[in-house]
Amino acid sequence: MESPSITIRHLTADDAALFRSLRLEALEREPQAFASSHSDWSRMTEEDWRARLEAVDVFAAFRDGEPAGLMGLAREQGSKTRHRGLLIMVYVRASHRACGVGDRLIEAVIARARAKGMRQVELMASAENPAAIGLYRRNGFQPIGTMPAGMLHEGREIDEVIMVRRLIPSET
Incomplete structure (x- = not known):
C-alpha cells in the first residue's frame, strides 16, 4: 500500500474560502482548543478573511489532495519583539x-x-x-511555564502550557 502524499501550501488572499472553511471547522469541532470561538470568526466578511491572510502567514496541509490541516505564524509587532513569532490556529x-x-x-x-x-x-x-504538546515537543518546542486559567471554555478554566522553540543559539 502506498503512503499518502502530504503537501503544504502557503495561503494567499485568493485562498480565503479554503481558509474560512478549515478555520470554522476547527473552531466548531475543537472549541476547547482555541482562544477564539466559532462565533468570533463566523461574523467575518470575505474581505476580513482576505485581510487576515495578508496579515499573518497561514499554511494549509493537503493529504492526497484533500485539505487536512491549518497552521499560522504571527509576528510580534513591537520594535523590540519583532524577533518573536507566535504559532497560531493549529488544526489537523x-x-x-x-x-x-x-x-x-x-x-x-x-x-x-x-x-x-x-x-x-x-x-x-x-x-x-x-497529543498537541507531544507534537510540539517532538518538533523542538520546550515548555517554559504554565498560564493558569489561560482560557475559559464554557465557564471552565483551562491552563495553558507556554512553549518556545529557539531558532538560533542563545547568546549567554
Missing part, C-alpha cells in the same frame, strides 16, 4: 492525525520564521491536550 482534521501532517505544517512555519529573521517561535497549548 481527526482523520489525518498521527500521519505527519502536524509535523509538516510545523516544518513550513519554522522555515517561514527563519526566512523572516525570527529568532524564536512561541505557542500556548491547552494543558488538557497531551
